[in-house]
Amino acid sequence: MDEIKIIEIKKSVFADNQEDADHLRKSLKQKGVYLLNLMSAPGSGKTTTLIRTINLLKDKLRIAVMEADIDSDVDAVKIREATGVPSIQLHTGGMCHLDAEMTQQGLDNLALQDVDLVILENVGNLVCPAEFDTGAVRNAMILSVPEGDDKPLKYPLMFTVCDTVVVNKTDVLPYFDFDLDRCRANVRLRNPKARVIPICAKTGEGVQDFADWLLQEVTDWKKK
Amino acid sequence: MDEIKIIEIKKSVFADNQEDADHLRKSLKQKGVYLLNLMSAPGSGKTTTLIRTINLLKDKLRIAVMEADIDSDVDAVKIREATGVPSIQLHTGGMCHLDAEMTQQGLDNLALQDVDLVILENVGNLVCPAEFDTGAVRNAMILSVPEGDDKPLKYPLMFTVCDTVVVNKTDVLPYFDFDLDRCRANVRLRNPKARVIPICAKTGEGVQDFADWLLQEVTDWKKK
Numbered sequence: 001m002d003e004i005k006i007i008e009i010k011k012s013v014f015a016d017n018q019e020d021a022d023h024l025r026k027s028l029k030q031k032g033v034y035l036l037n038l039m040s041a042p043g044s045g046k047t048t049t050l051i052r053t054i055n056l057l058k059d060k061l062r063i064a065v066m067e068a069d070i071d072s073d074v075d076a077v078k079i080r081e082a083t084g085v086p087s088i089q090l091h092t093g094g095m096c097h098l099d100a101e102m103t104q105q106g107l108d109n110l111a112l113q114d115v116d117l118v119i120l121e122n123v124g125n126l127v128c129p130a131e132f133d134t135g136a137v138r139n140a141m142i143l144s145v146p147e148g149d150d151k152p153l154k155y156p157l158m159f160t161v162c163d164t165v166v167v168n169k170t171d172v173l174p175y176f177d178f179d180l181d182r183c184r185a186n187v188r189l190r191n192p193k194a195r196v197i198p199i200c201a202k203t204g205e206g207v208q209d210f211a212d213w214l215l216q217e218v219t220d221w222k223k224k
Numbered sequence: 225m226d227e228i229k230i231i232e233i234k235k236s237v238f239a240d241n242q243e244d245a246d247h248l249r250k251s252l253k254q255k256g257v258y259l260l261n262l263m264s265a266p267g268s269g270k271t272t273t274l275i276r277t278i279n280l281l282k283d284k285l286r287i288a289v290m291e292a293d294i295d296s297d298v299d300a301v302k303i304r305e306a307t308g309v310p311s312i313q314l315h316t317g318g319m320c321h322l323d324a325e326m327t328q329q330g331l332d333n334l335a336l337q338d339v340d341l342v343i344l345e346n347v348g349n350l351v352c353p354a355e356f357d358t359g360a361v362r363n364a365m366i367l368s369v370p371e372g373d374d375k376p377l378k379y380p381l382m383f384t385v386c387d388t389v390v391v392n393k394t395d396v397l398p399y400f401d402f403d404l405d406r407c408r409a410n411v412r413l414r415n416p417k418a419r420v421i422p423i424c425a426k427t428g429e430g431v432q433d434f435a436d437w438l439l440q441e442v443t444d445w446k447k448k
Contacts, residue, residue, distance in 0.1 A: 041265050041266045041267065041348070042265045042350050042371055042375055042378065042379065043265065043368075043371025043372045043375060069378060070378065070379060070380065070381070071377070071378065071380050074374065074377065074378070094351075094381065096320060096349070096351035096352045123351060124265070124350065124378070124379075125320070125349055125350070125351050125352075126266050126349070127294065127318075127320035127347060127348075127352070128320045128349075128351070131318070144267075144370060145370075146267060146368060146369075146370035146371075146393065146396070147265075147266055147370075148267045150298065151266055151267060153295070153298065154266065154293060154294065154295065154296055154298070154348070155266060155294060155348075156295050157294070157318065169370065171399070172396060172399050175395070175396050175399065176396075
């Protein structure tokens with residue numbers, strides 16, 4: 001296989017991120033490319049979740065992945081080896097988030113004419129990525145059981161901007177003080193419409209629910 | 225008990241954080257106050273670790289805690305209720321880190337003449353807090369087992385600036401693909417001198433090692 005493409009993202013020079021994001025969203029709509037912005041804290045299992053999800057969807061949708069990371073290309077390599085879909089690594093050069101213009105720099109390196117769905121795996125961080133509209137159709141996030149069910153109280157903006165909260169690592173629920181109902185209630189304090197999807201990326205349990213949601217999302221959006 | 229004091233931190237207006245940090249460090253040295261900057265990802269167990277550590281040290285050192293958070297005061301309340309030491313909450317107003325001037329704003333609300341050790345629990349974030357010198361004598365961080373032993377590869381600066389890495393939640397080692405030796409090797413790639421202290425804040429196992437290290441640190445520093 002070829003080496004993974006690593007894009008060194010440059011800091012945006014334009015001030016109006018919202019304008020950039022709306023512009024990018026419009027341009028992706030014209031191309032028929034659905035962009036999902038997937039966020040989480042470090043170590044929540046984003047990459048494992050993505051691998052499972054992509055393998056459930058890759059016969060139905062043409063998928064590409066952009067892995068944002070401060071450093072290293074381990075995630076992009078893993079995704080491509082485990083799924084075969086195009087995957088590029090975005091190096092943020094120490095930056096803690098991606099904005100729309102940085103997302104655009106990544107997209108410029110994908111063959112978008114052959115893609116229905118681009119998944120952006122944002123920097124592992126519950127604070128800064130929530131503040132910047134990347135131009136995605138939807139924001140989703142993964143909260144893992146060991147992090148605790150109180151995270152919506154502590155990172156309010158992240159849970160406000162996400163329409164879907166995947167609760168990962170449900171296999172270790174017996175070992176942690178994490179209550180799914182309390183988690184749902186805390187999520188809904190921030191976003192009453194958010195859906196909560198419990199999964200275990202390690203065993204695959206529940207991942208079909210997330211894949212079904214995503215397929216429906218992309219299908220509905222294409223019809224709009 | 226009185227209500228927890230909540231300080232709404234304002235963004236720093238001064239550009240030179242390094243100068244502010246060096247100035248703060250010098251001023252704290254004159255007062256005999258050791259400042260520890262404790263960082264981690266969300267949900268790593270900072271607060272539980274602190275409670276255990278403070279209860280082991282509070283008869284030997286006069287301790288105060290500053291809890292930085294985007295929102296909520298749950299951590300400051302927990303610390304004070306479980307340890308009895310003075311604890312204040314710093315609200316960062318959405319900001320993802322603390323710099324020296326913001327740390328100073330917090331310290332202005334503590335009775336420093338009665339304190340040997342201030343522990344700053346920074347915002348749960350492996351990216352931005354690593355970029356700003358708070359004026360602390362030492363940076364320490366907590367990496368929890370469920371986050372994975374590869375985090376030093378992905379968040380290089382955090383592990384470079386920390387002298388001590390506490391590995392928490394060792395009770396769940398059997399359920400995760402986390403290897404302590406591999407973790408030590410990854411940490412040392414970033415900081416060859418860093419010490420790695422495995423603990424389980426939930427059961428208390430190993431916390432004495434962290435407390436011993438911290439007591440020795442403060443004692444040695446006071447003699448300098």
